[in-house]
Amino acid sequence: MISIKENNNxxxxxNLLYDKVGWGHWDENISQKALDNTFYSVTVYDNEKVIGYGRIIGDTIxxxxxxxxxxxxxxxxNKIGTMIMNKLLDKINxxxxxxxSLKVYVGASKNKEHFYEKFGFVKRVDANLGYGMILK
Ligand SMILES: CC(C)(COP(=O)(O)OP(=O)(O)OC[C@H]1O[C@@H](n2cnc3c(N)ncnc32)[C@H](O)[C@@H]1OP(=O)(O)O)[C@@H](O)C(=O)NCCC(=O)NCCS
Structure with missing residues (x-):
């Protein structure tokens, strides 16, 4: 049975999910600090098995x-990502x-834009806002 838990960081x-999606995990103390400073998160389980996660960070308002x-x-x-996004968007609403006037951002990975477009996100350039930037 698929279930979803809020703020179960x-x-x-x-870190297991980070490894499974191929990102490679942070050191545990770093991940712990990141989770401690998370505003809101959802974790998805298939019975006891963790299968998905998403979180919101920011100034909360x-x-x-x-x-x-x-x-x-x-x-x-299988629409698990959709389930995660809908739950995060409920919180955002x-x-x-x-x-x-709340502004909500996502840093979509290359070629993942379509996934976020389904929830109303637009590319900044298409909204005449310039590119998003990241410090290298
Ligand atoms: C991206 C990710 C979260 C999507 O989750 P998912 O459960 O597979 O997605 P869903 O089944 O809810 O799909 C919803 C829609 O997004 C689209 N989509 C799913 N994965 C996608 C991808 N990798 N690229 C583009 N679109 C994608 C689907 O085609 C679907 O569209 P449709 O309704 O027109 O068929 C998942 O593939 C994942 O965890 N990938 C690895 C980690 C990652 O890259 N996360 C995103 C970082 S920006």
Missing amino acids: NVKEF CFLYIQDIMVIPEYQS DIKKENP
């Missing part, structure tokens, strides 16, 4: 960032009631 599960959307390969293309 388990560092071992988080003006700027939020969707981060670390992960579904393990054997469960991909709650914040929007307090601050309708």
